Amino acid sequence: MNSNLNSSKNFTWLFSVLMIVLAIFVAFSAQLPSADNYQSGNEKEFSQQNALKHLKVISAEAHYVGAPAHTKVRKYLVDELEALGLEVETFKHLSTHGRRTVAAYTNNIITKIKGTTEGKALALVSHYDSGTHSSLGASDAGSGVVTILEAVRTFLANGKQPTNDIIIVLTDAEEQGLLGAGAFVNFHPWAKDIGLVLNFEARGSGGPSYMLIETNGGNKRLIQAFREADINIPVANSLMYALYKLLPNSTDLTVFRKQADIDGLNFAFIDDHFDYHTVQDSWERIDRESLNHQADYLMSSLNYFAYADLSQLKSEQDMVYFNFPGLNMVIYPNSWVTPMLLFATLLFVLLCYYGFKQNSLTIKQVALGFAPLFTSLVLAGSIGYFGWQLLLSLFPQYADIPHGFTYNGHWILACFVTFTCATTLFIYQLFNKKLSSSNLFVAPIVLWLCVNVMIALMLPGAGFFILPLYLALACFGLNIFSQIERPKQLMLGTLLVIPSVMLLTPLIPLLVIGLGLKMSVIGTLLTCMTLILLIPIYCNYPKGNRLAIGFSMLSLLFLVISIAQSDYTEERKKPNSVNYVYDQDTDSAFMTSYNRTLDAFTNQFFDKESSATTWDESIYPQSRRTKVRFYQATDKLDVKAAKVEVIKDELTDKSRKLELLISPQREVNIIQLASNNEMPISKLSVNGQAFNSQAFSSEPGAVKEIKKGFFFKYVLTHSHEKVSVELVVPKNTEVSLKVFETSFDLLERLDDVQARDSIYMPEPFVINDAVIIGQSVKI
Template sequence: MKKFSAVISLLLILGLVYFSFYSLMPRSGTSATISETKFSTQRAIVPLKEISKAPHYVGSAEHERVRMYLIDQLRALGMQVEEQSGFVLQTEGKSLVKPTNILARIPGSGSGKALLLLSHYDSAKVPSYGASDAGSGVVTILESLRAYLAGGATPKNDIIILFSDSEELGLDGAVLFVKEHPWAKDVALVLNFEARGSGGPSNMILETNQGNANLIKAFAEAKSEYPVASSLMYSIYKMLPNDTDSTVFREEGDIDSFFFAFIDDHFDYHTANDTVENLNENTLQHQGSYLLPLLQYFADADLASLKSNQDHVYVNFPFLKLIHYPFSWILSMLLIAIAGFFILLFYGMMKGRITGAAIGKGFIALVVGLIACGVLGYFGWQLLLVLYPQYNEIQHGFTYNGHTYIAFFVLLSLAILFAIYRKWGKKQEAAGLFVAPLTIWLVINTVIFLYLKGAAYFIIPVFFALLSFWMLIKQERPHLLLLTLLATPALFFFSPLIQFFPVGLGLEMLVISCVFTVLTFGLLVPVFHFYSKKRLLAIVCLVVAIGFFISAHLSSDFSETRQKPNSLVYYQNADDNTAYWVTYDHLLDPWTKGYLGESPTEASTFISNAAGSKYNTGYSFAAEAPEKDIASFEIQLKQDTLIGNERNVSFTLVPKRKIHQLLLFADTTHVFKKLVFNGKNVAPDSTGYAFGTRDHNGLLRYFLANNEPLEVSYVSNSPSVEFTALEYSFDLLEHPQFSIHKRTKNMMPKPFVVTDAIVVKRSFNIDSLPARNVDSVSYQIQVPYE
């Protein structure tokens, strides 16, 4: 009977772990035949296929086609559509771009604030088809609007639709709207839909400058069917450098946002695999399951009442949907838990059910487990990078077999834990062994109260653990299934978290998964203590872990479904008439070796400037290439005036071929009293100068939307300024002067870098320009007053 109870208990634990994932999102999409007032995944996929036919980054022909298609889609819903376009200069990132936003508005019957539905329609530059990021967000809005309007309701609040542009280049469309569009002052709340992968549940995250209490209450009242949200993610997100359009609304307009993003299958993010075929339909359905009820709720809600000075702890939970309570409860709950622990500890010691030896061995077992599994997670992944160097080519850190590795490390950690507790807990009372996990969890919750209040829901499993503690003290043989059920909150809360960190932050975070596995195991000690076959469980976990490792090994190479990201750039130096093939790759393949050779040179030998990337990746190797007749820009000098020791210069760089990006450099020794790009002034910094505290030579990264020239004006004390410009066109594979072999099916363009590009470097000095190019020149020598 005892063995039977243990088997049922183990199966129940496995079932609860499975359900903790199963309950997070819809299990299927919806057909095109469901009610017109319902969100249909199949209906949403129709426009998504049109949007993601090809990469549609800013400046591409596809970008223009997608914009016109979306305008037609909004007009088909009966809306008047307008475009907003203008240059945006981001001084922090030294970038300039001209986004074109798509806007529509549904008038409400009231006179209050407006609700804004937001997603961006540009794809990541060069390789990505943008089906998930953020075509999925765009079609979620289109389909939800169609379903909402099909119901015939008239909203109380105005509903503004914004398909922002140039999100991938620096959130520029959102900046343009918030700072320059008159509708921005009407907006009280934003619902933003994003993606950082191609599958998995969509997470709700808040962006607010105030407390979240009223926002969370409203979100709960809207009754989304599958809420996935926690104040832990909210707290962590607030501490990180944020980079979504919602951030712009919060920072520039003090406008609150809910934004919804899925992050699983992270290996597809910004790659050529961000396609309709790879987008999980259940994930798209999850996005729709958020927006339609939220749209129906906030269309008639009092949007002016959402601001609050209070914060709530919140977390999703199966069946209950969303648990939330004020931050003011955290300390009381913590003190009650601590008091309850010490009362039970004293009671157990008085009853003789808890001994000092059992407590000591419990601490030894837990600490050894934490150290062993922590070392396993940290150094294990470092070892795998040595054994499989190809993993380093996947810059965002989540490999195609990443989920298999998570299972391997978790199961190996469980094998270690079962082995440890078999040795240290064999003859000890369960109550004594349980003191260590309870102590650790109370310490963790104390630290949470002091530094990370958003994780304060961690105290909820502790209360259930205290009930288990009481049962262990009161009964020599407590009911095993009841103990298992008391562990339910721990399994529901922490099982998804164990997977979340490496999925969201990269496999280097496997160490967190291993540590969380130990901590969660600790809360289940009252259950596992009564398993007589811990050695068998350790062996089973080890064998299954080895099976996952073998599976990961067999899928460690690149294939047609697990493509190797690679890169190739043609770099021409117009100053010395040299040219090079360059790459960002550290592990060359036959395709790149076809241009760089078997033994390429370190790129820094020839090239000092690279476009850079999200992950600060520079060129790795270079090899000499044939020089091509690639047209460089024309320089048109408009003004050159010298007054005293101040030189006022204006010139224009006019592209002579289709380019997508232009980088402008000047030595840091040159100080600019004034600097203007395409009519946008660079605001003086703390030194009183434009970019007065530059730590590198970069002045500007200009993303060309329609091949528009770059107009530069500056005032400087430098008698002569030497500029260097890099022109990038993303057409290496199609350019008539090149015959680049197609990648094989097991390769794809490397994301996050500028690849498949032609780069021309050229330096110039205004003094060296022919006089005929100068429209206005005057030199006035002024003697300072003495």
């Protein structure tokens, strides 16, 4: 009899573990469509092959604003849209971004599918420029462009005529400060007709595409419409929406929302972040599943919103929402968050009261139950924070990847998560010998109650965290009330925790990938918080320490794999940087680099002793990303500096108006202005157009305090553009300016330099491989 009972326990334990593992697998696999989708070859269906054919052309070369390939890509897209029978406009306009004080002439590609009514229009938006200066831009945002191009072809091939106008806007200069979107919203007559924007983006080359709402009001009607669109695989939750509003993120859709009060939906995948803005953002490396996910979103959304009433999407009410396998989107009002919390608290108090009354709980054991909880949380936080710091010290090359997520980042995260599981389970196994599972489980429920109190007060978008709490209370009640045999109780408990596991585990990589490995502590803490919900299950496992040992071995395996992939290869290229900086004021030239460590490519420019500890910022200002770590004097290149003229210097009773005319004498990509001191500015304009920002207000006495360093950037569409800059400052302001001109042709000018080997690539996000000339303005 005992033999049969032990056999039943062992089988139940194994079956419980397998069910939880299967639930995690389903939670992750349900986030993406198959890579084989959209390959039928039917002309009336979206074709992945067609999309990839376009993407291969678009991403053949870096096509940042001003690059020769930028014009080629624009012409290709115009030709393809015209081949669909659409009338296409290339809308050229100067655009400025007030917060970043950057400007450029933009060339947006615009066309329209005419609807049958005069209601609000649907806009399909993505940008066709790539990041400066080496990015191939296949994912960001070539993937969005080709998804729109192929979806429009499919829509037209089916002979459909929409109720609403469908406006296609392929924006320019998004990477420079959302400039194309600004030009369209502020200067194109069609902008006022738009009722909803669907914007397609990417911040990596793989992973699920997440939906993020942007609205100036509540999200109720938008998220309800999104659910009615019946997306096959929606991946979205209101926590991402709440965090997005708190963080300084922006896309083209942000411009539509802020400057024209037009709401919309962002769709973007963010995994494989290390490819973002690099030469590795190629059409070969983009995950086919991610491209299909974008297609899935657009085809369903287009077929719904092309016929929906887009004038009825505004709302003042916010909703909590999340996706769940098999349920599509779960939605309920934010106003439910507090009542649900109060009811959960009442339910917890009643369960505790009954537990104490029946002697299932004791004050001493409940109090002792907080010890493993606090110990587990402290260890989880330490693993995430100090684990990453330790890896940075052991592998300093990680710091040269500016994305914040290394090539082996998934293995590092897996190591941290499994080690957190091992320590948490081991700690609770020790206490399980002295305390019952019911007493141990009180502390985790209290923690989850506290978390939900903070959510209700500060972040109601994360209100769906109340659902794991309710399931935990159900497990708690099962332990207290149930008189059934332990194997059956274990199976019932397993069924109760599975929804929590499926809801929470995908959030762990999402948050760490989105915020970077430096925030691994969030992932390990969430891992611990998820795992403690399984305590009633784990404490009923026979010899539960085996599970902790298993996770320890997995953690070690993942660590070994991450170390094996810590070196740079052709598939995992090392970013490096080199610039030539000439200071005309002192007639001195330098080679500079932002890198922390030199390599085979950068060594040819620097002596190892040339580490820059006191770079002179009057020669070239620095920022967080452009800290000069190596520099060395070098021979001057034969390049002409721009001609800088002060064509206006007028004084009034209260202000001083200056106008500079900058005329490049060579091929130049960027013009920048820097101030040698802090300076108040009341107005700033370029080529006659003022920056549209509250910071530069027309109200008397209103000024923007400019810090020392760069404060203005102009991106040239044509290399010899003349740039007129006008600034107005208070009358007695000290004005000390310096003009910097940049071209991305350094390596072309150096005859005796060895090119980068295949394991190196230009560092993204910064000015790189550039010839930079600085000269003070004589005022």
